[in-house]
Amino acid sequence: MTTMLYAITLEVRDAPGVLVRVAQVFARRGCNISSVHVEHPAETPWSHMSITVQNVARIDQIHHQLEKLVDVHRVTINHHQDTSHE
Amino acid sequence: MDGATALIKTLERQGVEYIFGYSGGAAIPIFDAIVTSGTAIKLILVRHEQGAAHMADGYARASGKPGVVLVTSGPGAGNVVTGLMTAHMDSVPMIVICGQQIRQMLGFDAFQEADVFNMTMPVVKHNYMVHEVNDLPRIVNEAFHLATTGRPGPVLLDIPKDVSSAPFTGSLDAPIDLPAYTHRHSVSKTHIAAIAAAWQKAKRPLILAGHGVLIAQAAPAVRTLAEAMDTPVTTTLLGKGALPETHRLALGMLGMHGTAYANKAVVECDFLLNVGSRFDDRIIGDPAQFCPKAFKAHIDIDAAELHKMIAVDVAVRGDAKESLEALTAALQPARHTTWNKHLDGYRRQYPLQYSDNEGLTMQHLIDRVYHITGGKAVVATDVGQHQMWAAQFYKIDQPRNWLSSGGAGTMGYGFPAAIGAQFARPHEPVVAFVGDGGFQMTLYELATACINKLPLKIIVLNNHYLGMVRQWQELFYDNRESGVNLEGNPDFCKLAEAYGARGIHITGLDDADAKLREAFAITDRPVVINAEVVKTSNVFPMVPPGAPLTNMIITPPATALDKPTGST
Structure with missing residues (x-):
């Protein structure tokens, strides 16, 4: 079976609740987050969040809903097919 | 001055006339400041917090100014959730201020402590837990800015009692600091030109006007454009008033219980301009069969609404008024006498009607x-x-x-x-x-x-x-x-x-x-x-949920209908 993997990187404010806001965009659709990593690199204004999800429908819509969050500055989504389990 | 007084003074500077509220332990300092600050803001004491939220919503929709709610922690805040959801779904500006347990008790299941910050995230445009008393004016100013700009919505402030009681030493003029928030989007001239070109060629054009028209104060722009282009206008439930409904070009509401002539216009049009509506499932029926023959354009301030329900030919992100004015400038006036006469035929054939035969309806x-x-x-x-x-x-x-x-x-x-x-x-x-x-x-x-x-x-x-x-x-x-x-x-x-x-x-x-x-x-x-x-x-009329608008039932059906499969 082919799996579509999405690697989502976000620049967000370093503020309480940002991770919850982002996670809710996925959870309300019943979408499971495979991995998440957050850090605030020194000398940058933004925290960097990296998320991977699988087989989520309408990623374009998710992209816009993430960008709409008041604490989210920038969203980049890369996707590729994972055929390793075929 | 304490935090609560700084809060009330900042609300006053924002032009607040009324606070719809209900007191409780965690909100006492704020209610006290309404008295001690000598503010001109009038407190309207309600009988249940849900009532306060809907009053603020009604105030906002009727005035265009954000409504303000003040409630206590725990159950007080819990009771405004339905009101927040209602305002959030309909893009209504609202500020909801909640008392909260003192900071050192947060997370301890203290009396009337509820995690309101996390509970309300999905039903607000944005929310805050205020940890620092001197942040209050900035946060209030940000809340009003967020509630009223871009796509409006409710903003909630959760204020621990020890924060509202703490001495305030900051400035009431604190500027907003929202580096990740953008709400102004220049309207694409290319896209406006593409819409204008398609409209100019159209034989059966139609405007679909939603709540966004009213929010953007674009109703006069809709009228100007509709009259110049001799193009009929249907509105959503919330778009009522975007064009006077007694206007010759007004078709009334479309969708599940829309007028037959509005739905027939949607089905038959060859050009559809949706301005400020999010193509809700109550108006489109089966999305795959919506408006099949038409060139479709969509103007919305919220990028997340573009291509969401209906993939359109041209999508414009921007303010409704600015976009409509740009369109008017780009178009040559036209007449669509045949099309409008055709729709007049439907008005005569399928008028909204009722019978007094069975009594008072x-x-x-x-x-x-x-x-x-x-x-x-x-x-x-x-x-x-x-x-x-x-x-x-x-x-x-x-x-x-x-x-x-x-x-x-x-x-x-x-x-x-x-x-x-x-x-x-x-x-x-x-x-x-x-x-x-x-x-x-x-x-x-x-x-x-x-x-x-x-x-x-x-x-x-x-x-x-x-x-x-x-x-x-x-x-x-x-x-x-x-x-x-x-x-x-x-x-x-x-x-x-x-x-x-x-x-x-x-x-x-x-x-x-x-x-x-x-x-x-x-x-x-x-x-x-x-x-x-x-x-x-x-x-x-009724369009069964999930069915195409062509399946509209205009008069009571003689036989049983299949259970609907789409929407709810």
Whole structure:
């Protein structure tokens, strides 16, 4: 079976609740987050969040809903097919 | 000065006239500051926090200014969640301030501690937990900025009691700091040109106007454009008033219970411009079969709405007014006489109508109220059959005269929203059309309406049923009634009198007109008009949920219908 993997990187404010806001965009659709990593690199204004999800429908819509969050500055989504389990 | 006083002073600087509130332990410092600060802001003490939220919502929709709510922690905040959801779904600006346990108790399950910050995230545009007293003015200013710019919405502030009580040493002029928030988007000239080119070639153009038109104050721009292009306009439920509904080009509401001629125009048009509507499932039916022959363009301030339900040919992200004005400048005026005459044929063939054969119907009463008020009232509705009939029969000619919970479909909204609207516009007639079901969800606010001597008219269209669900059970569930019979309702007139309102009972067609006129002559207190109406009428036209608009049922079906599969 082919799996579509999405690697989502976000620049967000370093503020309480940002991770919850982002996670809710996925959870309300019943979408499971495979991995998440957050850090605030020194000398940058933004925290960097990296998320991977699988087989989520309408990623374009998710992209816009993430960008709409008041604490989210920038969203980049890369996707590729994972055929390793075929 | 303490934090609470700084909060009230900042609200005052934001132009707040009213706070709709209900006190409680964690909010006492803020309620105290309303007294000690000497503010001109008037506190409207409600009887339940949900009432406060819907009042603020009604105030906002009727005035264009954000409504403000003040409640306590825990259950107080919990009770505003439905009101937040309602405002969030319909893009209504609102500021909700909640008291909270003291900071050192957060996370300890202390008395009336609820995690309101996390509870409310999905139903607000943004929210804050205020940890630093000197941040209060900045956060309040940010809340107003967020609530009123871009796509408006509710913003919640959760303020621990020790923060509101702490000495304030900051500045009331604190500037906002929202580096990740952008709300201005320049309208793409290329896209406007593409829409103009398609419109210029169109033979059967149609404008679909939504709530975004009213929010952007773009109703005059819609009219200018529609008249220049001789293009008919249909509106969503919340778009009522985007073009005066008595205008020759107005087709009324489209969708599940829209007019037959609006839905037929959608099906047959070759060009559709959606401005400020999010193509809700209640208006598009089956998305795959929506408006199949047309070139489709969509203007919305929220990028997340573009291509969401309907993939369009051109999508413009931007302000409705700015976009429509750019379009008007890019277009040569046109005439569409054949198309408009064709639609006039549908108006004659399938008019909105009702019969008096079985007695007093909701439609009849709404129609009479429309005529008695000259179509000039501010109208709030609850949710259900009466809401759809009010949308059909109470034509709205002016923006901000129609208040209805569209996206959320919140029963209990109509009456408190009308209270908020009457505060916003004290010298105009305000009418709440409610059902006997929804009215009982928030009727305790009769106390608020009576204490403030609001001359509201609350028209209870009483069929002793949850009529819309009963209609679905009749049409789709072999007429098996379950959980819809409201026999045993209280005597709404006696109830009204108990609160200090006037109660007027309409028992049928014979006394309806005289009793309505009697009610509308009363101006010193609220009037509850309890109208006994035909119990089992159904709303038509009806597009079964998930079905294409071509499957619209205009008159009652003779045979049983299949259970719907789309939407809810």
